[in-house]
Amino acid sequence: MRAVPVDGDPNGRNFLGRRGDNVEIYLEGNKSYMVKRIYAVYGASGFGREVMPSARSHLSKQGIESEIVFIDDSLTTDIVNGHRVLTYAAFRMIDAEEKFISIAIADSGVRERIAETCIRDGVAFFSIPADNAVILDQVEIGTGAIICPFVSLTSNIVIGSHFHANIYSYVAHDCVIGDYVTFAPGVKCNGNVIVEDHAYIGTGAILRQGKVGKPLVIGRGAVVGMGAVVTKNVSAGTTVVGNPARLLIKN
Numbered sequence: 661m662r663a664v665p666v667d668g669d670p671n672g673r674n675f676l677g678r679r680g681d682n683v684e685i686y687l688e689g690n691k692s693y694m695v696k697r698i699y700a701v702y703g704a705s706g707f708g709r710e711v712m713p714s715a716r717s718h719l720s721k722q723g724i725e726s727e728i729v730f731i732d733d734s735l736t737t738d739i740v741n742g743h744r745v746l747t748y749a750a751f752r753m754i755d756a757e758e759k760f761i762s763i764a765i766a767d768s769g770v771r772e773r774i775a776e777t778c779i780r781d782g783v784a785f786f787s788i789p790a791d792n793a794v795i796l797d798q799v800e801i802g803t804g805a806i807i808c809p810f811v812s813l814t815s816n817i818v819i820g821s822h823f824h825a826n827i828y829s830y831v832a833h834d835c836v837i838g839d840y841v842t843f844a845p846g847v848k849c850n851g852n853v854i855v856e857d858h859a860y861i862g863t864g865a866i867l868r869q870g871k872v873g874k875p876l877v878i879g880r881g882a883v884v885g886m887g888a889v890v891t892k893n894v895s896a897g898t899t900v901v902g903n904p905a906r907l908l909i910k911n
């Protein structure tokens with residue numbers, strides 16, 4: 661049996677080796693025991709398919725060779741990009757003691773409902789940082805984050821649970837990002853910005869830096885349109901677009 665580093669185990673146990681069929685062997689005290697684990701990316705649509713290669717690589721780098729499936733409740737095919745696709749109900753039925761999910765669904769409300777269901781069902785979460793994501797000093801990230809390729813999170817940043825940072829986004833120093841926040845591709849979030857829970861920042865948006873003690877705030881559930889240049893606080897639940905960003909008022 662090959663010894664591999666223990667940091668592959670989310671529960672910090674001493675990993676001894678593996679048998680086929682998703683079974684891994686751990687040491688606790690002087691007893692060894694077997695755990696059957698399975699991982700899933702929830703959502704096999706565009707974003708889920710973009711995330712899966714990073715999930716594969718991230719787990720494999722940690723020595724985890726358990727199967728990774730897609731979960732998709734509007735299942736139209738059994739296999740997507742070489743991975744089994746299961747409904748959530750079928751995933752729950754799988755014979756495995758430990759199940760981990762990362763929710764790759766952009767709608768933050770749906771993401772939260774799925775997360776609540778998983779918690780109720782005893783399904784755990786795992787984060788997916790892309791291999792080339794840059795994460796510098798003192799970055800705290802909650803559970804279930806998806807950090808896509810070419811994303812940078814610089815220093816002294818606090819991020820909540822189930823954050824999505826799509827390709828080429830960055831979060832700069834001293835930002836605080838809430839739960840279920842979504843950054844579309846290429847978001848530039850400069851220093852001293854607070855982005856509250858469930859906010860959605862569109863592709864290529866730029867958030868002006870705040871000041872120490874006077875951060876720029878994007879309110880809870882606010883939407884920043886693609887390409888917007890945000891120079892002032894955005895109120896909770898509102899949508900802003902343009903340069904400089906203004907409230908979107910529909911005719």
Ligand SMILES: CC(C)(COP(=O)(O)OP(=O)(O)OC[C@H]1O[C@@H](n2cnc3c(N)ncnc32)[C@H](O)[C@@H]1OP(=O)(O)O)[C@@H](O)C(=O)NCCC(=O)NCCS
Nearest residue numbers: 844845861862863883884885886887899901902908910911
């Ligand atoms: C801002 C946004 C949320 C508005 O969506 P919506 O509520 O469906 O609004 P509509 O598409 O009906 O557009 C309403 C008006 O705003 C304009 N508008 C929409 N998005 C805009 C934007 N980002 N910047 C400037 N104007 C915009 C439309 O042209 C339209 O103008 P009109 O009334 O003069 O015709 C959306 O356009 C957007 O930017 N979403 C982010 C998309 C994104 O980043 N996707 C990433 C996928 S990974």
